Amino acid sequence: MTAAPTPTSQRYKLVIAYRGTHYHGWQTQEHDVTRVQLPTIQALCRAAVMDVVGHPVDLCGSSRTDSGVHAKGQVAHFDTHMTQIPPDGLRRAVNARLPADILVRSVTPVATTFHAIRDTVRKRYQYLVWNAADKPVFHSDLAFHRWQPMDVARMRDAAARLVGTHDFNAFAKPGHGRSNTVRTLYACDVTRRGPRLVIGVCGSGFLWNTVRILSGTLIEVGIGRTPPEAIDAMLASRDRRTAGPTAPACGLYLQWIEHQGEAPAASGAA
Amino acid sequence: MTAAPTPTSQRYKLVIAYRGTHYHGWQTQEHDVTRVQLPTIQALCRAAVMDVVGHPVDLCGSSRTDSGVHAKGQVAHFDTHMTQIPPDGLRRAVNARLPADILVRSVTPVATTFHAIRDTVRKRYQYLVWNAADKPVFHSDLAFHRWQPMDVARMRDAAARLVGTHDFNAFAKPGHGRSNTVRTLYACDVTRRGPRLVIGVCGSGFLWNTVRILSGTLIEVGIGRTPPEAIDAMLASRDRRTAGPTAPACGLYLQWIEHQGEAPAASGAA
Numbered sequence: 216m217t218a219a220p221t222p223t224s225q226r227y228k229l230v231i232a233y234r235g236t237h238y239h240g241w242q243t244q245e246h247d248v249t250r251v252q253l254p255t256i257q258a259l260c261r262a263a264v265m266d267v268v269g270h271p272v273d274l275c276g277s278s279r280t281d282s283g284v285h286a287k288g289q290v291a292h293f294d295t296h297m298t299q300i301p302p303d304g305l306r307r308a309v310n311a312r313l314p315a316d317i318l319v320r321s322v323t324p325v326a327t328t329f330h331a332i333r334d335t336v337r338k339r340y341q342y343l344v345w346n347a348a349d350k351p352v353f354h355s356d357l358a359f360h361r362w363q364p365m366d367v368a369r370m371r372d373a374a375a376r377l378v379g380t381h382d383f384n385a386f387a388k389p390g391h392g393r394s395n396t397v398r399t400l401y402a403c404d405v406t407r408r409g410p411r412l413v414i415g416v417c418g419s420g421f422l423w424n425t426v427r428i429l430s431g432t433l434i435e436v437g438i439g440r441t442p443p444e445a446i447d448a449m450l451a452s453r454d455r456r457t458a459g460p461t462a463p464a465c466g467l468y469l470q471w472i473e474h475q476g477e478a479p480a481a482s483g484a485a
Numbered sequence: 486m487t488a489a490p491t492p493t494s495q496r497y498k499l500v501i502a503y504r505g506t507h508y509h510g511w512q513t514q515e516h517d518v519t520r521v522q523l524p525t526i527q528a529l530c531r532a533a534v535m536d537v538v539g540h541p542v543d544l545c546g547s548s549r550t551d552s553g554v555h556a557k558g559q560v561a562h563f564d565t566h567m568t569q570i571p572p573d574g575l576r577r578a579v580n581a582r583l584p585a586d587i588l589v590r591s592v593t594p595v596a597t598t599f600h601a602i603r604d605t606v607r608k609r610y611q612y613l614v615w616n617a618a619d620k621p622v623f624h625s626d627l628a629f630h631r632w633q634p635m636d637v638a639r640m641r642d643a644a645a646r647l648v649g650t651h652d653f654n655a656f657a658k659p660g661h662g663r664s665n666t667v668r669t670l671y672a673c674d675v676t677r678r679g680p681r682l683v684i685g686v687c688g689s690g691f692l693w694n695t696v697r698i699l700s701g702t703l704i705e706v707g708i709g710r711t712p713p714e715a716i717d718a719m720l721a722s723r724d725r726r727t728a729g730p731t732a733p734a735c736g737l738y739l740q741w742i743e744h745q746g747e748a749p750a751a752s753g754a755a
Contacts (some may be wrong), residue, residue, distance in 0.1 A: 310620075
């Protein structure tokens, strides 16, 4: 008898875009009562990958996006011993098995030491506000509609106060379970093009709902309900009740994630 | 006894935008077998108007858009004796009763001689092709994805051959029931911005599925399957089998309708 050759394992990094509207978020989960598996982006991507490689895989995603949240550049990794498939062939085969609202943008072979969660250096999110009198008929699930005129200069003043290393407990949904609530926000910018007002945030990591609470607070500043200076007191309070409302999931996009030793994946129009 | 004053009737013209994805087209209709009323844009708009004015109305729409087809500027009219509501108050009240994917853009009092169908002078449609390698994750129901490189110059050559007064029977779905199949196409243009390739057509009126068949044919020309000159023979044949495939409903937008004595309603981003 000849010893079977040891299968060589290869780790792949995936960059994934999706419209979160029809899914219960990224993370695989069961219904509380019925135990039926709910439709999630992770479950669909994992099933597509397994169908291509022909064996069970673990698909580890960098960010657990909530129900209704979109992504232009989610990052995930998995291991396979099917190393003979060229990365772009793998990408096309997986995409052929995914619905119209989920797309694997790239498949890259990486070292087995690469880890989608542990190696995260920076993440960028965008929050899209549709700031016009009329609601966005064609984008009702892709933006948050606020008709009130918004003052971008005031919002930028408030945004600048959030940049830096702070305790973000006032901007986190209670029950996040993190003992350390200090995070670094590298950038927080507000831009407008026609009715589209975009709040962009880049940080080392975010607590639960932080981007949606930051966005909800900046919107309150923009429409004049909160002065920009109030941000300082909110941060100092560490109390969720001092910050603004949580903006809805439909306006939130995970734009890109940068990993150790790598530039972030480009995120163009998808 | 005093004679009751004769109620004065007022006709209103509505300009309506909608995302057709979740509807069985514009026109109110029942399911073939169950007789259950299907969700249509006309039925929802009519119910919203009736709820505001407090009496039954007929809502007459200019174009019967098919299931899945979108509109930026559908036109409809109705009569009411509730003449004391200011037009913009009426607009806001109706919009408050409509779902997120239907919007009344304007409400204008018009003469009772105005008729949404009979007074149509010109209509403009747009067909949106998402021409890029990757599918449009965020716009899967708002554009038709073709990854093949498309030659815009060839498409323009073909489009120019369609402009003018022709018998469009080769570009109509059989069973349209019109005895006169001669129509005038005032313009047919092809423009590109990034992955978005737009075919715009403006005409006196269109036969059933004509814009989708014109678009499907121009796409075949763009990807090199059909020479631009073939358009001439298609028109001459009057035979549907000679033209290209019917492009899917998801890429089609009714952009505006011009009525006698009126400029077309503007159709910006909605």
